[in-house]
Amino acid sequence: MPVRVAVIVLSWNAADALLPCLAAVLRQSRPSDKLLVVDNASADASIAQVAATLPEVEILANSRNLGFAGGMNVGLRHIIAASPSFDVAVLLNQDTLVDPGWLAGLLAQFDEPQVAAVGSKIRYPDGRLQHAGARLEWPLGLVRHVGWGETDQGQYESPRDYALLTGAALALRLAALVEVGLFDEGFWPAYYEDVDLCWRLVRAGYRLVYAPAATLAHQESHSTRDEVTRMAYYHQGRLRYLLKRLSLTELSEAFAPAEASYCAARRATPEERALRWAYAQTLAHMHDIVAARMPLHLNEDAAHAHIVSVLHRLQQVPGQTHYHAALTSAQQLLG
Structure with missing residues (x-):
């Protein structure tokens, strides 16, 4: 049976970025089966604008800012409980612009049942690489993105396994997520909730795969500018x-x-x-x-x-x- 996939975009006070982000998701060569926005109590016009211009987008509005982990968990629980059921949920930051083949590139890596998460090839708006997989620098636990700041010359064009992938544009197999648990909401408001989840997935015997065909641009740190x-x-x-x-x-x-x-x-x-x-x-x-x-x-x-x-x-x-x-x-x- 075809894989059923939902894309979840977490929104918080970024009306200028959210509409272009959603429009890019809606232009995918392989459309998602659902596009869901979870809003973390934005004070701007984000959700009103989405409701007025993109009626095909489902909206869940939180009464307060639950942070990245809490907000995404609201969306994940909603997708997990849906009928008919979904196989994959894709998490996406609001300050991104995905390329037309992004979603197809992610889903192509889910052929093997042990693949629990698939990460994207992310670039800055100026074209420099931001993420082609990630590693932790031990013993301090500092996150180091593979390819960070490099010019993209095709040096990261092969899929490969990593123990860590960024949550900025991450596809998750829902069966594996149910097994290991959702995000730890103690990582508030953000940072390292994706590191923690990746560790738990690997600890449970799952694979995390970087997909070079899943490309997008990411502004980065749009919600925390200081x-x-x-x-x-x-x-x-x-x-x-x-x-x-x-x-x-x-x-x-x-x-x-x-x-x-x-x-x-x-x-x-x-x-x-x-x-x-x-x-x-x-x-x-x-x-x-x-x-x-x-x-x-x-x-x-x-x-x-x-x-x-x-x-x-x-x-x-x-x-x-x-x-x-x-x-x-x-x-x-x-x-």
Whole structure:
């Protein structure tokens, strides 16, 4: 039977970008079976304009901003519950312009049942490459996009497996998603929810494939234009992901010393402010992070209790928002 596919576009205060994005999706050589917009309580005219000009687009309007993970999960639950059922959901950022063969390029990689996610070849508006797959730089967990900033000369024209693909334009097999679970909504408002989901899919034995025929342009960071704010959210997501994934040994012996060096090298820079904020937020949400970690590290119950106890004390340290104090305490805890 033909694959049934839905495209989900998450919208938030970007009326100037949303209509062109949707129009490009509607011009696909292989049309989607549904085009769904999930709006995260936009204050502009985004949804009114879509409703007035594109009646074929279904709209779900959230009463508040649920972030990327929460907003996309609203759309995914809606698609999973639909009848007749869908096989694939494609997540797409609002500040993108997909090429006519984009969707066909994604779906061509789903022939094998172990393929759970397919990623796109993404370029900046000026034509430079933005994403041809992705990797994590260990032990800091920094995301590195393959091909980033390069001129596209055909060097990434072969499909290949990666352990990480960006969620900006990502196709997901719904059966695999139901098995491993939807996005972790603790990654609010954005960043690393896609890293976390990719890790869980790979951990469950699935493949993630980069599809060079699925091409598009992406403005990037349209919803968060202030650079310090963007970096703060990025590091907050990174810390949540690492605290969920890494073993206690990895945290103490690899991550902590590398993080100390990374922080020291960014003293008196805008990123220092972002890191300071991210550490404070991570400490404030440690109960939730530990709860998310526990099912993934079933033999660490006693260690988890100890972490919670010590991190409660960390939160009482004067000047706790200074990442150096937090890092020193964390190293003592994990060392």
